[in-house]
Amino acid sequence: MIAFATLFLGLIVGARPVTVVVGDKVAAVSFELDGRPAGKLAGPPWTAQVDFGAEFTPHELVARAFDDKGEELALARQWINLPRPPAEVEVVLERDAQGRAATARLTWQSVLGAKPESASVTFDGKPLPLGEGERVALPAYDPATTHVLTASLEYGNGIRTRSDVVLGGGSASEAKTELTAVPVLARKAKAPKLEEVRGRFRKGKEPLRVAAVERGPAEVMIVRDLDSVEAQRVLRLVGGARSSPGGFGMPGGRTGAGFGSPRMTLESEDHLRILWPVARQVLDRGTSNELFDGSRAFSGWMGDFRFLLTRVDYPGPTDRPRRFADAVALGGLRAFASYSRRAVVLVIGGPVRDESRYEPESVRRYLERLHVPLYVWSLVEPGRRPPGSRAWGEIEDVSSVSALERAVDKLQKQIERQSIVWLEGRHLPQDVTLEPGEDGLTLVQ
Numbered sequence: 001m002i003a004f005a006t007l008f009l010g011l012i013v014g015a016r017p018v019t020v021v022v023g024d025k026v027a028a029v030s031f032e033l034d035g036r037p038a039g040k041l042a043g044p045p046w047t048a049q050v051d052f053g054a055e056f057t058p059h060e061l062v063a064r065a066f067d068d069k070g071e072e073l074a075l076a077r078q079w080i081n082l083p084r085p086p087a088e089v090e091v092v093l094e095r096d097a098q099g100r101a102a103t104a105r106l107t108w109q110s111v112l113g114a115k116p117e118s119a120s121v122t123f124d125g126k127p128l129p130l131g132e133g134e135r136v137a138l139p140a141y142d143p144a145t146t147h148v149l150t151a152s153l154e155y156g157n158g159i160r161t162r163s164d165v166v167l168g169g170g171s172a173s174e175a176k177t178e179l180t181a182v183p184v185l186a187r188k189a190k191a192p193k194l195e196e197v198r199g200r201f202r203k204g205k206e207p208l209r210v211a212a213v214e215r216g217p218a219e220v221m222i223v224r225d226l227d228s229v230e231a232q233r234v235l236r237l238v239g240g241a242r243s244s245p246g247g248f249g250m251p252g253g254r255t256g257a258g259f260g261s262p263r264m265t266l267e268s269e270d271h272l273r274i275l276w277p278v279a280r281q282v283l284d285r286g287t288s289n290e291l292f293d294g295s296r297a298f299s300g301w302m303g304d305f306r307f308l309l310t311r312v313d314y315p316g317p318t319d320r321p322r323r324f325a326d327a328v329a330l331g332g333l334r335a336f337a338s339y340s341r342r343a344v345v346l347v348i349g350g351p352v353r354d355e356s357r358y359e360p361e362s363v364r365r366y367l368e369r370l371h372v373p374l375y376v377w378s379l380v381e382p383g384r385r386p387p388g389s390r391a392w393g394e395i396e397d398v399s400s401v402s403a404l405e406r407a408v409d410k411l412q413k414q415i416e417r418q419s420i421v422w423l424e425g426r427h428l429p430q431d432v433t434l435e436p437g438e439d440g441l442t443l444v445q
Contacts, residue, residue: 002065056366083337125214181339183444189416219338221331224347226314272303325356
């Protein structure tokens with residue numbers, strides 16, 4: 001009866017035309033942005049100007065269709081400045097004679113027209129083996145306690161998708177449920193217990209139901225320059241193997257200083273990706289979107305930060321304009337889309353001009369709304385930093401091996417203190433609040 005013809009796949013600000021497709025019985029359409037009126041249409045063409053504000057902010061856009069008597073017929077919804085998966089995975093539960101979920105079967109589809117490169121299933125954050133027919137046997141579980149079954153797929157170019165199923169705990173049904181992943185920060189590297197966070201999350205005055213708490217792997221997005229010349233110079237790297245153009249090489253000299261050192265890496269199950277600050281235009285259904293290419297995923301044991309800064313170079317031409325701030329915004333979106341512990345690291349260097357469309361202050365506030373922590377590292381000492389770097393706020397010095405080790409240690413400790421709380425329902429991240437307690441638990445910023 002009504003559907004969006006305009007789909008916003010990238011980051012959106014300002015006033016934009018929004019078009020809907022409606023059925024024959026529709027006489028009027030109204031738009032709501034975050035629950036507030038955003039426009040009305042009394043007939044074709046079914047296009048309205050909707051103002052998404054001056055800064056990146058997650059939004060919920062709703063279009064409602066009405067008949068000639070003013071009765072609502074249907075609605076359509078899309079999320080703005082939040083992840084929209086190009087691929088989807090569904091989980092079908094198969095039950096035993098007692099009606100308890102015993103096996104899960106995965107089905108998936110993708111606009112990429114390709115099979116996933118990898119598929120994984122976890123139960124309460126612990127991996128389960130995926131067998132033939134895309135089936136996985138579920139462990140015995142207490143039906144009185146809430147559990148989360150997660151299926152994750154990974155395609156090429158860093159595209160990931162997942163589906164979550166809530167089991168037990170008084171859930172109305174053991175089926176796919178919309179969940180919101182909220183990162184929290186504890187005083188120590190230990191996930192809070194379920195009973196410690198129940199009843200503490202709110203959306204305005206409305207209490208939110210906690211489905212589960214987990215830690216799981218972390219996702220770290222690194223935005224840095226296209227070549228590693230400056231990093232090699234300041235980190236005193238001499239000789240050694242170089243990575244392949246796409247960043248697929250292995251760390252050279254892992255027994256040497258820096259490479260393989262626990263002071264330079266995260267946990268083995270964590271993932272690190274480089275997001276290059278150069279954009280390319282992609283046309284989809286008449287709408288132009290921008291993509292920033294990323295490197296392959298480096299697991300924690302491979303993701304030695306000194307290696308990533310000095311041995312991985314952009315595979316294309318390096319004379320293209322750099323857009324660091326824009327890439328940081330997209331890096332925050334991708335880190336958010338991992339629904340896991342996360343962070344974005346921006347590495348700034350010498351006098352390379354940032355030709356971003358958006359200001360660092362605006363991007364920083366966007367990441368705060370997403371609850372994605374941002375770390376800014378500098379390969380040059382304070383006196384030589386570009387004037388515009390001050391807009392990024394606090395900057396960590398990484399202009400020596402020892403300084404890089406200190407910066408990595410700070411990042412390690414923050415990520416180790418993160419956990420993910422799963423809330424039932426779909427909520428805008430900036431709408432969720434956490435009541436303080438004696439444990440000092442806070443939302444990640």
